[in-house]
Amino acid sequence: MSEPVTAPPDSRSLTEFREGSGKIDEVATSEASKEAKSDTVSINERYKLQIKREREDLLQIKRINEVQLSMLDALFRLIKLWLFSVILVVAVRAFNLARFELSDKVMITYITSTTVSVLGLFHIAARWLFSKRN
Numbered sequence: 001m002s003e004p005v006t007a008p009p010d011s012r013s014l015t016e017f018r019e020g021s022g023k024i025d026e027v028a029t030s031e032a033s034k035e036a037k038s039d040t041v042s043i044n045e046r047y048k049l050q051i052k053r054e055r056e057d058l059l060q061i062k063r064i065n066e067v068q069l070s071m072l073d074a075l076f077r078l079i080k081l082w083l084f085s086v087i088l089v090v091a092v093r094a095f096n097l098a099r100f101e102l103s104d105k106v107m108i109t110y111i112t113s114t115t116v117s118v119l120g121l122f123h124i125a126a127r128w129l130f131s132k133r134n
Contacts, residue, residue, distance in 0.1 A: 068128065068129050071125075072125055072129055075121060075125050078121075079118050079121060079122070082114060082117070082118060083114075083118065086110070086111060086114045089102075089107075089110065090107070090111070093107060
C-alpha cells in the first residue's frame with residue numbers, strides 16, 4: 001500500500017502565511033507595549049496612593065497629638081485649681097479664718113484623697129500621652 005501523494009505547497013499560500021505572521025508580530029508587539037505602559041501606570045498609581053495614605057496617617061497623628069496636648073493642658077489647669085483649693089482649705093483651717101472648723105480626721109482624709117486623685121490623673125494622662133501607637 002502506498003502512501004497518499006500530497007501536493008507541494010504553492011507559493012501563494014506561503015506568502016499569505018508570512019504576511020499573516022508579520023501582522024501577528026506587529027499586534028503582539030503593540031499589545032506588549034500597551035501592557036508595559038499599563039504596568040507602569042499601575043505602579044505609579046500604587047506609589048501615589050501609598051504616598052497619599054502616608055500623608056493622611058501623618059495628618060491623623062498630628063491631629064491626635066494636638067488633641068492630646070490640649071487635653072493635657074486642660075488637665076494641668078484642673079489639677080492646679082484642685083491643689084489651690086486644698087491649700088486654701090488648709091490655710092483657712094490653720095489660721096482659723098471665717099470660723100472654719102474641720103476635725104483632724106476630715107482634714108487628713110481630704111488631703112489624702114486629693115493627693116491620690118491628682119497623682120492618679122497625672123498617671124492616666126501620662127499613659128495616654130506616651131502610649132505606643134500601632
